[in-house]
Amino acid sequence: MSEVKINxxxxxxxxxxxxxxxGKAIVVELLERGAKKVYAGARNPETLVVLKEKYGDRLVPLKLDVTDEATIxxxxxxxxxxxxxxxxxxxxxxxxILGKDAAVNLSDQLAVNVHGVINLTNAFVEGLKQKDAAxxxxxSSLAGLANMPVIGTYxxxxxxxxxxxxxxxxxLAERNVLVAGVYPGAIDTDMTKDMEMGKDTPENVAKAVVDGLAAGQEDIYPDVMSEQLGVGYGSSPKTIEKEFAKFIG
Structure with missing residues (x-):
């Protein structure tokens, strides 16, 4: 738990x-919880027209491709x-991870999931460090704590x-900046539409993320699946590994 708490x-x-x-659910949750302004980054800002109409000037569509240094x-x-x-x-x-396209798939996903995080955060970190609190x-994902074979390279x-x-x-330990990792399980989004398992809602995840920041949580397990598996991760990492191994095939 961090001493820095961000309402x-x-x-x-x-x-x-x-x-x-x-992401959309988090944007809405922040706005509903009184955020002064939320920049919603998207490769195509036109997809945010409906939200813009609802929230007006408090919602700022922002062209952002985390693989493109110019837009960052x-x-x-x-x-x-x-x-x-x-x-x-x-x-x-x-x-x-044994698939013939594993190396290519890994490279494609690294560009967004890892390089994108580093490039975007590094572009903003100096500004965040200057704030009274940030x-x-x-x-991330529960799959970042133990490999799930059906999404091996992810x-x-x-x-x-x-x-x-x-x-x-x-x-940033000596700075007034809370750094929180978010570890969702299966969530009902377009990304996971082909996964046949129980899924929580993006709205529940968004609420847990915003609640977590307000409480100063450094590790946020924002849904039913992550609460069940993630809470025990510290004491028994093998538990998640064994559970995920059951998804082979």
Whole structure:
């Protein structure tokens, strides 16, 4: 638990991948909880028209591709007032670590899931350090704590995201910046539509993320599956590994 606690009321936030799924739900949750302004990053800002109509000037669509350094640099200029940075943008490919396309799939996902987090966070971190209090939340996955065979290379990237989050936490330990890792299980989004298992809602995840930041939580398990498996991770990492191994085939 961090001593830094970030209530969204009156704060300025940026959410990457803010036009659908978990990202969109977090944008809405922040606004509903009184955020002064939320920049919603998306490759195509036009997909945010409906949210813009509802929330007006408090919602700022922002062209953002976390694999494109030019859009990241522009976003950092436009959104220099950000106090809460939510790294949510990500991609998922269903595959086995033994598959013939594993190396290619891994490279494609690393570009978004890992390099994207580092490039976006590094573009904003100096500004965040200057704020009285700030937060960086990074959406990883339970699959970052133990490899799930049906999403083998994705799991590798999310394990890297877990390590990146720990790195930022260590680097910013003496600063007034909360660094939180978010570890969802199966969530009902377009990304997981082909996964046949019980899924929680993006809205429940968003509420847990915002609650977690307000409470100063460094590790957020935001849904039923992650609560069940993630809470025991510290004492028995093998538990998740064995559970996920059952998904082979």
């Amino acid at each position: 969204p009321e009156g704060k300025v936030a940026l959410v990457s991948g803010g036009n659908r799924g978990i 640099a522009e976003a950092a200029k436009v959104a220099s007032d950000v106090e809460i940075l939510i790294n949510n943008a990500g991609v998922l490919k269903f595959d086995s 937060a960086i939340a990074v959406v 799991s590798v990237t999310k394990a890297a995201v877990h390590s990146v989050t720990q790195g930022y936490r260590a680097e």
